[in-house]
Amino acid sequence: DQQVKQNSPSLSVQEGRISILNCDYTNSMFDYFLWYKKYPAEGPTFLISISSIKDKNEDGRFTVFLNKSAKHLSLHIVPSQPGDSAVYFCAARKNNNDMRFGAGTRLTVKP
Amino acid sequence: DGGITQSPKYLFRKEGQNVTLSCEQNLNHDAMYWYRQDPGQGLRLIYYSQIVNDFQKGDIAEGYSVSREKKESFPLTVTSAQKNPTAFYLCASSTTSGGEQFFGPGTRLTVL
Numbered sequence: 001d002q003q004v005k006q007n008s009p010s011l012s013v014q015e016g017r018i019s020i021l022n023c024d025y026t027n028s029m030f031d032y033f034l035w036y037k038k039y040p041a042e043g044p045t046f047l048i049s050i051s052s053i054k055d056k057n058e059d060g061r062f063t064v065f066l067n068k069s070a071k072h073l074s075l076h077i078v079p080s081q082p083g084d085s086a087v088y089f090c091a092a093r094k095n096n097n098d099m100r101f102g103a104g105t106r107l108t109v110k111p
Numbered sequence: 112d113g114g115i116t117q118s119p120k121y122l123f124r125k126e127g128q129n130v131t132l133s134c135e136q137n138l139n140h141d142a143m144y145w146y147r148q149d150p151g152q153g154l155r156l157i158y159y160s161q162i163v164n165d166f167q168k169g170d171i172a173e174g175y176s177v178s179r180e181k182k183e184s185f186p187l188t189v190t191s192a193q194k195n196p197t198a199f200y201l202c203a204s205s206t207t208s209g210g211e212q213f214f215g216p217g218t219r220l221t222v223l
């Protein structure tokens with residue numbers, strides 16, 4: 001039972017343009033959402049998070065939007081850079097340490 | 112430097128053998144986790160521990176065992192009972208109050 005879904009396995013954008021990565025979840029008990037970035041043969045690194053009491057959180061070029069009614073969140077990267085090319089995992093947490101991950105979206109930013 | 116280390120990076124074992132994956136952290140985190148990643152799937156939780164000498168099963172604990180004798184260490188044993196052990200294994204830690212988890216570099220286990 002996949003409670004967190006990333007329906008796009010890959011995304012390709014041009015350098016300088018916006019990258020939008022999407023994530024859907026099914027469990028309304030999730031109260032905290034995170035995005036992780038992962039390079040090949042490395043562990044994921046934390047990128048940005050948002051609490052369920054907010055609908056937007058911004059950190060530099062990265063912004064996460066949360067639509068609770070639609071059970072949907074998205075990560076916007078603008079402007080996209082070639083170094084952003086990686087796999088991005090969406091994660092949702094309930095009960096403090098019960099975290100579920102999506103399958104990931106591979107972002108390729110072309111120069 | 113503070114962080115999480117996993118060793119070895121690549122591990123090969125014959126079918127039917129138990130193998131133990133190492134995970135050490137010096138972040139002073141109370142909680143530690145083991146995940147498994149397979150192609151096209153998200154990270155799936157195997158076991159987690161919120162405090163020394165205590166641990167709980169995750170979604171796919173069958174065929175795995177763990178111990179948490181020290182705060183810094185959370186080794187994972189892949190037993191011969193695990194039907195499909197070849198995968199990329201990730202260890203993580205966090206404070207008990209939640210927030211982001213910090214991940215190690217992972218161990219790729221191949222069972223021949």
